[in-house]
Structure formats: C-alpha cells, structure tokens
Amino acid sequence: MSRKTFTHSCGHAGEAFIPGCGYGKQVAYMAEQGEHQPCPACRAKAAQETATAEGLPALEGSDRQIAWAADIRPGMIQQAEQLLHSEVAKLGDRANEPVIAGNLQKARANIERLRAITNAGWWIDNRSLPSKFVLVGRF
Numbered sequence: 001m002s003r004k005t006f007t008h009s010c011g012h013a014g015e016a017f018i019p020g021c022g023y024g025k026q027v028a029y030m031a032e033q034g035e036h037q038p039c040p041a042c043r044a045k046a047a048q049e050t051a052t053a054e055g056l057p058a059l060e061g062s063d064r065q066i067a068w069a070a071d072i073r074p075g076m077i078q079q080a081e082q083l084l085h086s087e088v089a090k091l092g093d094r095a096n097e098p099v100i101a102g103n104l105q106k107a108r109a110n111i112e113r114l115r116a117i118t119n120a121g122w123w124i125d126n127r128s129l130p131s132k133f134v135l136v137g138r139f
Ligand SMILES: [Zn+2]
Pocket: 008, 010, 011, 012, 038, 039, 040, 041, 042, 043
C-alpha cells in the first residue's frame, strides 16, 4: 500500500493513495501535483463562483466531479455557440428561409438546454460530445 500525505496550495490537507505495493514513485508524483493545486473542495467552491459570475447554473455532484465538470462545461458551450455562429455566417441570407430559420432556432434552444445541465457527472461522461450533436439535440 502506497500512501503519502501533503498540503494543497489552499492549506488543506491532502492524501495520495494507491492500493497495492510498489507505487511509491507514482504516489510521490501525485502528492507533488496535489501540492501545486487547491484541494477538490476549494476547486469546487471556486468553480461554482465562476459559474455564477458567467450566468451558468451551479453544478451538482461530488467536489471532484464539480471541479472537473467546471473545466469541461465552458469550452463545450463555447464550441457549440461558435459552430452555430459559423453555420449562420455560411448560410448568409438563406438563414432567413423558414425551414432553416426554424432549425437555427432549435439549435439555439439546444444550446440553452445544454447550459441548463447541472449534473457534473453528465459533463464528465459527455466531454467528447461533438458540437454538431449539441446543435441537433442529440444529447
Ligand atoms: Zn482547500
């Protein structure tokens, strides 16, 4: 059993742990990484504050899930918005045609639905979801 205690950059105690023998080097590396960042609880708290400031709903899940999901979420939303923006630019005047305008409206609604997802685990599980799937609502 390999275990090492350390102090996170926020001052809270941390512990690196790998079950089994012979993981001393890996545990030392994990502890060194941990010393350079705040603990999961502090990262989750900071992430929630940033989300609120950006107009996003608070995430739900464990501190570790929230901290991870908060790193994923803004980029996924931004990529979907950028894709929609570039599609509209490509369409030009055709964006006003009724069927196309309707599809663009659905795509905007799907981005809003994406923004409203608060389950941190969902963001982690779907972190590779392509933006085009977001726009057509396949999530
Ligand atoms: Zn902390």
